Amino acid sequence: MIxxxxxxxxxxxxxxxxxxxxxxxxxxxxxxxxxxxxxxWILLDAQSLGATWHFLSGFFPPAHSRExxxxxxxxxxxxxAIATAGLxxxxxxxIPLTLLATESLSVSRLESGHxxxxxxxxxxxxxxxxxxxxxxxxxxxALLLVRIVGLGPxxxxxxxxxTYSGMLGKVYAEILESSEAHATQxxxxxxxxxxxxxxxxxxxxxASELVSYTTFRWECAIRGSVVMGFVGAGGIGQRMDESMKMxxxxxVSTMLIIFVLLVACADLVSTFLRKRLG
Amino acid sequence: MSFVLRxxxxxxxxxxxxxxxxxxxxxxxxxxxGEQIALIGPSGAGxxxxxxxxxxxxxxxxxxxxxxxxxxxxxxxxxRHALRARLFLxxxxxxxxxxxxxxxxxxxxxxxxxxxxxxIASLVRPSDPDTAYDALARFNLQDKLYxxxxxxxxxxxxxxxxxxxxxxxxxxxxxxxxxxxxxxxLALQTLATLQQEATSRNATLVCSLHQVELALxxxxxxxxxxxxxxxxxxxxAAVTEAMIAELYRNEKHTGQDDPVATQADTHITPQx
Amino acid sequence: xxxxxxxxxxxxxxxxxxxxxxxxxLVCASFYSLTIQWGELFSADAMRSSLxxxxxxxxxxxxxxxxxxxxxxxxxxxxxxxxxxxxxxVTGIALALPASGRFGSVARSFIRLVLxxxxxxxxxxxAVILLIAxxxxxxxxxxxxxxxxxxxxxxxxxxxxxxxxPAHEATLRINGASPITAxxxxxxxxxxxxxxxxTLYRWENNIRAAAILGVVGxxxxxxxxxxxxxxxxxxxxxxxxxxxxxMITVVDAAxxxxxxxxxxx
Numbered sequence: 001m002i003x004x005x006x007x008x009x010x011x012x013x014x015x016x017x018x019x020x021x022x023x024x025x026x027x028x029x030x031x032x033x034x035x036x037x038x039x040x041w042i043l044l045d046a047q048s049l050g051a052t053w054h055f056l057s058g059f060f061p062p063a064h065s066r067e068x069x070x071x072x073x074x075x076x077x078x079x080x081a082i083a084t085a086g087l088x089x090x091x092x093x094x095i096p097l098t099l100l101a102t103e104s105l106s107v108s109r110l111e112s113g114h115x116x117x118x119x120x121x122x123x124x125x126x127x128x129x130x131x132x133x134x135x136x137x138x139x140x141x142a143l144l145l146v147r148i149v150g151l152g153p154x155x156x157x158x159x160x161x162x163t164y165s166g167m168l169g170k171v172y173a174e175i176l177e178s179s180e181a182h183a184t185q186x187x188x189x190x191x192x193x194x195x196x197x198x199x200x201x202x203x204x205x206x207a208s209e210l211v212s213y214t215t216f217r218w219e220c221a222i223r224g225s226v227v228m229g230f231v232g233a234g235g236i237g238q239r240m241d242e243s244m245k246m247x248x249x250x251x252v253s254t255m256l257i258i259f260v261l262l263v264a265c266a267d268l269v270s271t272f273l274r275k276r277l278g
Numbered sequence: 279m280s281f282v283l284r285x286x287x288x289x290x291x292x293x294x295x296x297x298x299x300x301x302x303x304x305x306x307x308x309x310x311x312g313e314q315i316a317l318i319g320p321s322g323a324g325x326x327x328x329x330x331x332x333x334x335x336x337x338x339x340x341x342x343x344x345x346x347x348x349x350x351x352x353x354x355x356x357x358r359h360a361l362r363a364r365l366f367l368x369x370x371x372x373x374x375x376x377x378x379x380x381x382x383x384x385x386x387x388x389x390x391x392x393x394x395x396x397x398i399a400s401l402v403r404p405s406d407p408d409t410a411y412d413a414l415a416r417f418n419l420q421d422k423l424y425x426x427x428x429x430x431x432x433x434x435x436x437x438x439x440x441x442x443x444x445x446x447x448x449x450x451x452x453x454x455x456x457x458x459x460x461x462x463x464l465a466l467q468t469l470a471t472l473q474q475e476a477t478s479r480n481a482t483l484v485c486s487l488h489q490v491e492l493a494l495x496x497x498x499x500x501x502x503x504x505x506x507x508x509x510x511x512x513x514x515a516a517v518t519e520a521m522i523a524e525l526y527r528n529e530k531h532t533g534q535d536d537p538v539a540t541q542a543d544t545h546i547t548p549q550x
Numbered sequence: 551x552x553x554x555x556x557x558x559x560x561x562x563x564x565x566x567x568x569x570x571x572x573x574x575x576l577v578c579a580s581f582y583s584l585t586i587q588w589g590e591l592f593s594a595d596a597m598r599s600s601l602x603x604x605x606x607x608x609x610x611x612x613x614x615x616x617x618x619x620x621x622x623x624x625x626x627x628x629x630x631x632x633x634x635x636x637x638x639x640v641t642g643i644a645l646a647l648p649a650s651g652r653f654g655s656v657a658r659s660f661i662r663l664v665l666x667x668x669x670x671x672x673x674x675x676x677a678v679i680l681l682i683a684x685x686x687x688x689x690x691x692x693x694x695x696x697x698x699x700x701x702x703x704x705x706x707x708x709x710x711x712x713x714x715x716p717a718h719e720a721t722l723r724i725n726g727a728s729p730i731t732a733x734x735x736x737x738x739x740x741x742x743x744x745x746x747x748x749t750l751y752r753w754e755n756n757i758r759a760a761a762i763l764g765v766v767g768x769x770x771x772x773x774x775x776x777x778x779x780x781x782x783x784x785x786x787x788x789x790x791x792x793x794x795x796x797m798i799t800v801v802d803a804a805x806x807x808x809x810x811x812x813x814x815x
Contacts, residue, residue, distance in 0.1 A: 009407075010423055011407070012381070012403055013424055032628070032632055032633055033633070035629040036633055052683045081579070081583050085581050137758050137761060137794070153584050226672060230765070240678075241678070244678050244679070263670040273573075276569055335720075362723075362726040365725070369721055373717060375740045386722060387725075389722060389726070389731055389735065394728065397727075446725065548720045
């Protein structure tokens with residue numbers, strides 16, 4: 001007698017799900033390939049190869065004339081300055097917004113057990129403002145600001161200030177709310193003002209996180225200000241845009257090298273700052 | 279002959295001490311094809327190292343080692359790789375990735391025989407679930423065929439590791455403490471299945487055990503290891519209680535302070 | 551009578567003070583060298599013209615034909631970001647193998663250097679460069695995202711691989727499996743959830759990047775924005791910006807939900 005077990009089949013229960021998932025993925029992939037004009041063979045056609053080769057061959061040697069290097073150094077400093085100034089303004093803007101948006105510093109909440117209506121409204125508005133500021137990509141702010149204040153670093157500084165105050169505000173609010181509420185609450189209960197409760201209660205507890213996040217954002221701001229240079233907001237980005245338009249491969253390669261070094265240095269500095277101040 | 283070791287020493291660098299020391303010292307052992315041997319001894323004696331050496335996962339420092347009649351470390355890389363396919367090492371901790379399903383983990387025993395594309399295809403859809411089912415059924419785990427490894431208990435995972443051994447095509451089984459997480463009944467059943475399989479294939483079985491009574495009652499030949507040396511190598515009838523006591527002498531006292539005992543022989547870095 | 555004890559020594563070391571002074575100097579130097587006309591910026595005139603400018607945005611253009619164009623642009627942007635991230639997932643794993651030391655330490659250092667360069671250069675700069683090879687349009691954007699994200703993911707994946715205990719993979723190799731098969735059977739399954747989580751998180755960043763890559767000609771909503779702004783068609787520009795915000799919100803939510811499902815499983 002042949003037992004059933006010997007001839008039993010044990011089909012994979014997950015197989016159906018995998019087939020379905022694959023089909024759905026393919027169904028989604030096809031329109032995406034078309035919408036994004038995904039044609040990898042373009043890279044290999046004669047015209048494209050010729051243009052690429054011509055451009056890349058200009059990369060060596062990188063431009064290294066004295067005047068050019070001085071120009072680039074100046075532009076690099078401008079980029080750093082834009083990022084630093086923008087971030088400082090963002091800090092100044094983020095602090096009042098954070099205070100408005102943070103629940104744990106709400107004095108009115110203590111007194112009546114639930115927040116007074118006006119206080120709650122202000123808090124929500126502050127939060128929405130922060131969301132708007134950080135959701136609009138900084139390049140879009142730069143595009144708009146260039147049309148208001150003109151080409152040059154001002155637009156870059158303001159764009160960074162706006163976007164990053166949104167980001168810093170949100171993270172500061174989160175850090176402060178999650179940090180030890182007790183210290184802040186007891187200070188508030190004992191009658192200290194909001195600002196004092198912030199500085200002596202919430203801030204010391206979260207200082208290292210705050211510093212860490214701010215230095216991380218400084219690095220991002222440097223990258224951001226390079227990108228904004230491409231829409232006319234100054235710095236090494238604008239120089240790169242100009243050189244690209246002229247297809248000056250040697251200038252572009254120098255700037256790329258300098259830029260990679262800049263990012264590496266900023267990374268080192270920020271790690272150092274975090275260790276020291278954190 | 280399956281394995282011939284002559285005056286073999288194996289050394290490896292210890293992370294805790296400044297110099298390396300001998301995990302195995304002057305070990306000589308001859309094992310014929312089809313033999314079944316139990317390896318016993320206190321922790322840190324070098325049982326795992328010996329198994330790894332026989333599995334060609336660890337070079338010998340001095341002495342001779344021959345596996346299936348050839349010297350593995352004199353071969354080319356590819357030839358040694360082919361040799362390894364005839365050996366199966368089952369480590370103490372079951373080598374099963376937690377989120378993987380049991381069927382894939384068990385069928386991994388067939389990898390030496392599969393081409394790259396067959397292996398990938400089996401990842402997408404297990405190519406031979408019936409074989410895995412039969413292997414698991416011999417340990418009464420057939421219901422767990424499509425379960426995830428991390429949903430199994432420790433004992434079930436150990437038996438899954440043994441199921442992988444069953445689906446492999448090895449001619450020698452080198453098994454490190456396969457019964458440590460099993461209760462006495464399950465331990466007996468598992469050991470019986472292991473030995474049945476070895477007998478039916480005429481495969482050599484070298485099994486390290488902590489349960490000395492099981493070793494004595496089930497294996498015709500017992501090898502006692504202590505501090506990297508073979509203390510005795512005898513048929514079970516010739517092994518006396520005194521020999522066992524001497525082998526495990528002071529084992530309770532060798533706590534964390536004894537350098538030999540603390541040597542993490544479960545953390546061997548294999549060489550290929 | 552109790553005497554007050556002397557106050558404790560200052561918590562801040564002199565080195566930290568020097569650092570803070572240095573940072574302050576950097577900030578001042580930055581503002582000084584930028585010569586921004588603050589007075590002009592916040593003058594009544596400037597405020598008025600800014601408000602004038604902003605008023606031009608309302609109401610956003612909602613004509614049906616235009617909304618269809620926006621939908622097309624959104625689809626283009628979405629496709630760019632998804633394809634670019636997906637390609638980077640595969641190439642990231644491929645480069646993570648040498649970058650985690652599996653092919654020796656020379657290969658590891660070299661590949662890690664390459665990955666660093668790939669991720670140091672922002673997506674926009676890559677797009678500008680790749681326009682030469684790929685021409686105008688979203689293809690350059692997809693490639694730019696793929697290249698930059700490979701650098702980011704490759705490094706994250708390599709670190710995850712290096713932190714993985716090697717025992718399971720080593721055992722398969724000891725028993726005769728080839729190294730690459732052992733990787734797929736033992737190591738990849740263990741880190742896959744983490745890799746996918748990183749990738750989904752990166753997708754959130756890439757949708758923002760994809761939205762603006764069009765500004766340099768790489769298609770999608772960015773290209774539409776640049777076009778309408780340059781023609782001073784503010785209401786259309788406003789619609790495009792709103793579409794960007796909506797798209798970013800949806801992708802953020804989707805990524806969050808998918809990541810929750812991954813870790814829940």
